[in-house]
Structures are given as structure tokens and as C-alpha cells.
Amino acid sequence: MEPTFARAERTPTLIASVGRALAVLDCIGSASRPLSAKVIARATALSLGTTYNVLRTLAHSNYVVQDADGFVLGPAHPALAADGGAVALAQGRAVLNGIRDELRVAAYLSRYVDGEIEMVDIVDGPLSPRVDLWVGLQDGAHATAFGKQILAVLDPAARRDYITRHPLHELTPYTVSSPREFLHRLEARPAVSVDDQEYALGFTCLAVPVASSSWLGALAISFPSGRARENSDRENSAGYAKVLQAGAAQLSMVLGIHPGPGQGQPFHVLK
Structure with a gap:
């Protein structure tokens, strides 16, 4: 499947940074264990620097949470917000x-x-x-x-x-x-x-x-x-x-x- 951000960057009316964030959330949400930034970068075809920037932004808003083993979805994510x-x-x-x-x-x-x-x-x-x-x-x-x-x-x-x-x-x-x-x-x-x-x-x-x-x-x-x-x-x-x-x-x-x-x-x- 083509990464979400790639489709967004070719469409002028869409915001590429939002597409990157969605791609990262999709990647983390589909995993059965915490993922490192390097694994996320490879899976989404993003550079490691961009991946870190997206993760920092998502973590600041509690959409993802980082622990010693990697990143998981955070309590602000809609899929989890209803059930802490x-x-x-x-x-x-x-x-x-x-x-x-x-x-x-x-x-x-x-x-x-x-x-x-x-x-x-x-x-x-x-x-x-x-x-x-x-x-x-x-x-x-x-x-x-x-x-x-x-x-x-x-x-x-x-x-x-x-x-x-x-x-x-x-x-x-x-x-x-x-x-x-x-x-x-x-x-x-x-x-x-x-x-x-x-x-x-x-x-x-x-x-x-x-x-x-x-x-x-x-x-x-x-x-x-x-x-x-x-x-x-x-x-x-x-x-x-x-x-x-x-x-x-x-x-x-x-x-x-x-x-x-x-x-x-x-x-x-x-x-």
C-alpha cells in the first residue's frame, strides 16, 4: 500500500504534514508491540529526522506515548480515548x-x-x-x-x-x-x-x-x-x-x- 503522506504530497489541496502524521499513527496502530522510530521510518518511507519530528508532535498532544521499548498509541487517540x-x-x-x-x-x-x-x-x-x-x-x-x-x-x-x-x-x-x-x-x-x-x-x-x-x-x-x-x-x-x-x-x-x-x-x- 502506498504511504498516506506520499499521496498527500502529490495533491496540492492536501497538507503533507497531516498525511505524514496519519501515516505514523496508522503504522503504530497496526502493530502488536511498541515500535522504534527507525522501524516507523522504514515502514512509512519517511526520513528518520522527519519521523522524529512527527513523533515529538504527536507525543506532545498525547496521540502517541513513548516507553523504553518504543512508541504506542496514546490516550488522546480516538480509538483509545473512550477507554483509558x-x-x-x-x-x-x-x-x-x-x-x-x-x-x-x-x-x-x-x-x-x-x-x-x-x-x-x-x-x-x-x-x-x-x-x-x-x-x-x-x-x-x-x-x-x-x-x-x-x-x-x-x-x-x-x-x-x-x-x-x-x-x-x-x-x-x-x-x-x-x-x-x-x-x-x-x-x-x-x-x-x-x-x-x-x-x-x-x-x-x-x-x-x-x-x-x-x-x-x-x-x-x-x-x-x-x-x-x-x-x-x-x-x-x-x-x-x-x-x-x-x-x-x-x-x-x-x-x-x-x-x-x-x-x-x-x-x-x-x-
């Missing part, structure tokens, strides 16, 4: 993308709302397929790492209320379906929750908490079960957990949440 939370979730998706790209896994962000566990976002790719959510979360969250992590931080009464309303269906031979055993395991409140083929055969999932006074959720990853048993430091449960905890810390900042104990240092999205 969309900005945070867009930046949160960049964290999930970074985890996927570094570990070659699918990444999930979920939360607890009005007594239910819901999925907020999933990122995957050809080399990191997601687990097929063949059972809805209302019937299967107890078998997932993120579901167990969320339930583990609830107070005991809320935890019991949840499993009373959501029977612990046995989804695989590894699913814990005994309410007494399930509650006993949650009482330990593990820093990293594990689903080892409890939801889907052949897949292991890990999850860590992402929580504040206004948000209770979990960040999780899934991968083929055999990978957790390999000898490589990068591809074992401890290595995965370290990156997950760092990702949860960055999500805490992106979502306006203060990192909890043990969540590590901010995760930096890979270029």
Missing part, C-alpha cells in the same frame, strides 16, 4: 509478545472479575501455539496454572465459594478433582503455579500473580511438557519462572500496579 484502559492493555500485550518471542511459548493474561476467572489476552505464534481452550474457563479454570494462581490468592471464603459454584471436573487423568485436595494445595500459595497436563495432555503451564487493590490476575505461559525436563537453563521450569516473574513486574507497572514481593525486575521486550 485500552492503552495499558495495548502496552501489556507488548510484554506478552516479548515473553513469547524470548521463550518461544504462548503467553496468557487472565483476571478475576465479579467472582469469575476470565481471559484478558493471549499471544502465540507458529513456533509457540496456544493450548486449545476446549473447555470454557467456567468449567476448567481449576485445571489451569493461571486459574490456580488466582484462586490461591483469594481469601478462603471466596476460594470455597468459587469451587462450590464451579465443580472440579476431571479433564485429564492428572486433574485434581477432589475439593479437599485442591484447597489443600492452594493453601500453600505457591509463587509459581503449575499445570502439568491437568488441562490438556501434552502441555505444561506456569503462572505467577499480577495483583493490586483493583486488579487480581495472573500471567501464564504454556509449552510442550517435555521442554520443562530438558537440561538447558533457558528451557526448564526455573528459567521460565524467572522470566515470568520479571514479566509480571513490568505488567504491574504498565497496568498501574505496584509489583508484589518476589516479582523481580522489569522485563524488557526483545527487539
